Amino acid sequence: MLYNKEKLKELYSKFLKNKNANFEYQYGTAGFRYNHTLLDPVMFTTSIIAGLRSLTLGGKAIGIMITASHNPPQDNGVKIVEPMGEMLVESWEFYSTQLANSLQTFEFFEKKLCDIINVTVQKTIIENSLTKNDLKLNIVLGKDSRESSDRLAEIVSTTITSVFSNLKVKVKDLGLVTTPQLHYLTRYANKEEIDITTLKLQSTYFPHFKQAFIELLKLHYKEIDPAQVRDYLSYFPFGKLVIDCANGVGSYQFDQMIKNDPWFQSFVEIINDKYLVPSSLNVNCGADYVKTNQRLPENVNGLLTQKQGASLSNLYCSFDGDADRVVFYYLNEMEPSQFDDPHQKQQFHLLDGDKISTMLAKFFHDILAQAKISQDELKLGVVQTAYANGSSTLYLKDNLKIPASCTKTGVKHLHHEAVSQYDIGVYFEANGHGTVIFSPKVYKVIEAKLESIHKSSGERVPKEIVALKTLKLFTELINQSVGDAISDMLSVIAVLIISQKNAEDWNKEYKDLPNRLIKVIVDDRTVFKTTNAERQLVSPRGLQEKIDGIVAKYGPLARSFVRASGTEDAVRVYAEAKSTEEVEALVAEVGELVKSSSY
Numbered sequence: 001m002l003y004n005k006e007k008l009k010e011l012y013s014k015f016l017k018n019k020n021a022n023f024e025y026q027y028g029t030a031g032f033r034y035n036h037t038l039l040d041p042v043m044f045t046t047s048i049i050a051g052l053r054s055l056t057l058g059g060k061a062i063g064i065m066i067t068a069s070h071n072p073p074q075d076n077g078v079k080i081v082e083p084m085g086e087m088l089v090e091s092w093e094f095y096s097t098q099l100a101n102s103l104q105t106f107e108f109f110e111k112k113l114c115d116i117i118n119v120t121v122q123k124t125i126i127e128n129s130l131t132k133n134d135l136k137l138n139i140v141l142g143k144d145s146r147e148s149s150d151r152l153a154e155i156v157s158t159t160i161t162s163v164f165s166n167l168k169v170k171v172k173d174l175g176l177v178t179t180p181q182l183h184y185l186t187r188y189a190n191k192e193e194i195d196i197t198t199l200k201l202q203s204t205y206f207p208h209f210k211q212a213f214i215e216l217l218k219l220h221y222k223e224i225d226p227a228q229v230r231d232y233l234s235y236f237p238f239g240k241l242v243i244d245c246a247n248g249v250g251s252y253q254f255d256q257m258i259k260n261d262p263w264f265q266s267f268v269e270i271i272n273d274k275y276l277v278p279s280s281l282n283v284n285c286g287a288d289y290v291k292t293n294q295r296l297p298e299n300v301n302g303l304l305t306q307k308q309g310a311s312l313s314n315l316y317c318s319f320d321g322d323a324d325r326v327v328f329y330y331l332n333e334m335e336p337s338q339f340d341d342p343h344q345k346q347q348f349h350l351l352d353g354d355k356i357s358t359m360l361a362k363f364f365h366d367i368l369a370q371a372k373i374s375q376d377e378l379k380l381g382v383v384q385t386a387y388a389n390g391s392s393t394l395y396l397k398d399n400l401k402i403p404a405s406c407t408k409t410g411v412k413h414l415h416h417e418a419v420s421q422y423d424i425g426v427y428f429e430a431n432g433h434g435t436v437i438f439s440p441k442v443y444k445v446i447e448a449k450l451e452s453i454h455k456s457s458g459e460r461v462p463k464e465i466v467a468l469k470t471l472k473l474f475t476e477l478i479n480q481s482v483g484d485a486i487s488d489m490l491s492v493i494a495v496l497i498i499s500q501k502n503a504e505d506w507n508k509e510y511k512d513l514p515n516r517l518i519k520v521i522v523d524d525r526t527v528f529k530t531t532n533a534e535r536q537l538v539s540p541r542g543l544q545e546k547i548d549g550i551v552a553k554y555g556p557l558a559r560s561f562v563r564a565s566g567t568e569d570a571v572r573v574y575a576e577a578k579s580t581e582e583v584e585a586l587v588a589e590v591g592e593l594v595k596s597s598s599y
């Protein structure tokens with residue numbers, strides 16, 4: 001038998017004590033995510049599923065992350081990470097949901113477990129003629145800073161080690177890590193085929209990203225003595241980089257990354273870093289707060305920093321609770337004393353996920369041109385969702401002539417589109433969650449070009465070489481497995497420094513249409529079904545026509561759509577229009593329509 005039946009039964013009783021019999025769990029966009037009091041049973045079943053996934057893949061390391069990202073402090077959640085750092089495959093999301101909802105009696109639960117084992121691990125055993133001795137199970141575990149995270153992590157470790165005590169089991173508990181760090185280390189363990197118990201951020205994640213960032217600066221500012229890293233500061237087109245860490249794990253981890261590095265410390269200021277006070281997580285701060293409310297988080301002081309005798313504006317960014325999202329912003333250059341209200345909107349400029357993706361796309365577009373690589377050789381494209389600002393899509397298509405696709409919400413959809421459609425696929429949700437992926441062809445083209453330049457007549461072609469090396473270093477600086485606030489932040493500032501642009505230059509590329517996103521609570525959100533990358537409702541019947549009728553009143557630039565959230569019990573209404581007044585009126589009208597419909 002693969003599992004220890006006695007232990008399974010014991011833990012079943014232990015973790016099901018607080019089970020709410022009528023509650024239906026769903027592995028959604030971001031795994032299971034609920035109020036923490038509902039999570040003990042689902043932690044138990046999800047740990048078993050993760051264990052089976054590892055066994056099915058011949059002992060490949062599987063990640064488990066305990067987090068509820070930007071949700072309020074009382075929530076928590078769990079998601080499973082595939083060996084190469086990707087999100088769990090869809091068929092296994094289904095098994096996870098099935099097992100979590102089969103807890104009525106122990107017999108029923110065990111039967112369901114055996115059914116899942118039969119179609120998964122058992123197949124691997126037969127196909128590879130394995131014996132029990134060959135079966136290995138490796139789990140890499142991480143958690144965010146919520147109060148309930150310790151308890152939930154304990155359930156995972158206990159379940160894995162007890163239920164599979166008959167097999168060769170290893171669980172590496174990384175403790176407090178960001179979601180992307182967990183993805184990165186899971187991928188690293190499998191790529192390098194190393195014993196998971198030896199995994200350390202200090203020797204992998206931190207040096208990797210720091211190194212790529214510094215190498216990029218050295219490549220572009222050769223005239224400076226590379227030993228004098230401090231000198232590069234004079235090339236920074238902003239004063240300080242102020243990072244709002246949402247009082248979450250990002251503050252702990254970024255602090256670890258730079259703590260022995262006076263150079264990084266000299267241009268970074270971390271605010272909202274109270275990860276040891278879990279009740280403050282995401283409260284009036286963090287990427288979701290800043291993006292949704294389009295205002296500053298708490299604790300931003302001072303707009304300018306004195307550098308080399310000049311006053312330079314600071315650049316700000318906000319991570320979310322598990323540091324897989326980042327948004328940037330800046331303030332007009334005014335002394336703090338001139339502000340009546342530090343939250344005045346007119347002085348606040350948001351640079352969200354759309355601004356990040358368009359900036360990166362433009363940068364890679366220019367780099368490819370400098371490296372003399374055509375669009376036929378390497379296809380560059382951007383993936384967005386319906387929430388992308390209409391101006392960003394027009395800017396990509398009309399100004400930059402870069403293809404842009406639209407997918408359903410949830411990074412797994414964007415990731416899939418980026419991988420299948422493009423060689424360099426830039427994908428970001430408007431909320432700042434995203435990354436860039438580079439196909440194997442990118443690496444081949446870079447190497448082939450570098451080699452042919454070196455061979456050809458000995459003549460140096462510096463601009464082309466610098467462009468090729470820049471591209472190569474960005475494949476390192478970007479965490480390709482998943483959106484990563486730390487890696488994305490370093491990539492953005494690297495682009496700003498290399499192109500010598502400040503936040504205002506960046507923002508000027510296109511002007512966002514005023515937009516608004518609201519939540520409407522309805523009796524049953526599952527009746528809201530969509531098509532066309534979630535931009536149109538097919539159910540409830542007739543509602544889309546009514547929405548179209550309202551939108552038509554607001555002119556050609558106006559847009560509004562309605563969809564059920566995958567992470568909250570609510571329906572989301574998004575609107576954009578040519579003025580703030582119009583967008584407020586439009587979103588209110590569509591919101592009222594949804595609310596007043598008797599669903």
Ligand SMILES: CC(=O)N[C@H]1[C@@H](OP(=O)(O)O)O[C@H](CO)[C@@H](O)[C@@H]1O
Binds near residue numbers: 433
């Ligand atoms: C409008 C919006 O921001 N939706 C978010 C939110 O999904 P919903 O399905 O809309 O609840 O959480 C997801 C997971 O973090 C994220 O991928 C997505 O972008």
Ligand SMILES: [Mg+2]
Binds near residue numbers: 320321324
């Ligand atoms: Mg997150």
